[in-house]
Amino acid sequence: MSMPFPTPHADDETPPVRVLLADDHPSIRAGLRLLLETAADIEVIGEAADGAVAVQQAQSLRPDVVIMDARMPGTDGIAATRQIAQASTGEVLMLTTFDLDEVVFGALRAGAAGFLLKSADPQELLDAIRRIAAGDGVIAPEVTRRLLRTFVADEGAPVTGTDAVTASASGRSPGSPASVADGTERAFGELTPRELDVLRALGRGLSNAQIAEELMISLATVKTHVSSVLAKLHLSSRMQAAIHAREAGLT
Missing domain, CATH: 3.40.50.2300 (Response regulator)
Incomplete structure (x- = not known):
């Protein structure tokens, strides 16, 4: 479902991709920020420790991409993704340790533009952010085949x-x-x-x-x-x- 594309380079005419980090673990947010700050064409503009704050931050900051954890206290990542997608206040990349069907399908049905596992390589995450900001979608290779198999149209296929x-x-x-x-x-x-x-x-x-x-x-x-x-x-x-x-x- 995804193919590698050349890594774009930042220049004076291209604004950086503005990213909001939403994860309830401070250490994970710190690690993500350190990684993203190595890319000249990506800028972290805010952080949120739960879904409700992520929705508020997306509304006020208007990020290009929201990196969203699936499971957080209070408003979880899937509910927050649905609110952000419906309000068109940012594209959501779900980044989680869980590849359970209810998490994968729940995120995509809620309007997430991409789904990656936290075990993804750093370059894979950076490329996913760029692709989503450019209007494409990204799905973790680990779940692509299961996703396609589940949504093959037949009598038992779910609909929404x-x-x-x-x-x-x-x-x-x-x-x-x-x-x-x-x-x-x-x-x-x-x-x-x-x-x-x-x-x-x-x-x-x-x-x-x-x-x-x-x-x-x-x-x-x-x-x-x-x-x-x-x-x-x-x-x-x-x-x-x-x-x-x-x-x-x-x-």
């Missing part, structure tokens, strides 16, 4: 958003083929053919650069289409769009 509401209102089970088909026809009917192509590509885990190459359009055009897809489907992140596409059988 428009499809879940449709199924509930109609009395059908959320995973039934009829509910998925009906929800797809209604929700995706607002998308243009090109936006549907972009949604399919998101479902396959392609980055913006890969989508631009495959569809032979500019990177700026890809970003415009992605934004339009998210707005029309009432989604908070490209990861939610990817899940939506796979659940609807578009990939």
Whole structure:
């Protein structure tokens, strides 16, 4: 789901990626800050020890990326991610020691733009921050295969958003083929053919650069289409769009 990209270099014309750290362990925040401060193109602008403070900090500081721990006292990382994604006050990279399904899927459904384990290499984390700030999504290799296997569209696939509401209102089970088909026809009917192509590509885990190459359009055009897809489907992140596409059988 992720591919290595050349590491960008900071220059006078490119502002640094502004990062907010949210973790309840001071030592982990300190370690992350030390690591991120080694990169000239990344700037730590704030820290939070729990989810509620992270939401407040995101609102006031407007970071490019929020590095969010999953499990914190009070408002946990997944709930905080949902609030930040809904308010569009930053892109969230979930960074946790837990690769349990409920954490992975909960984070992505909440609107996280990426998911990494704390065991990730430093360069992997730095690259993930840059990619998310550029509009791409990142998933830890350790959970990618499980994620794709879980969201292969079939009769037992879970659905959320428009499809879940449709199924509930109609009395059908959320995973039934009829509910998925009906929800797809209604929700995706607002998308243009090109936006549907972009949604399919998101479902396959392609980055913006890969989508631009495959569809032979500019990177700026890809970003415009992605934004339009998210707005029309009432989604908070490209990861939610990817899940939506796979659940609807578009990939």
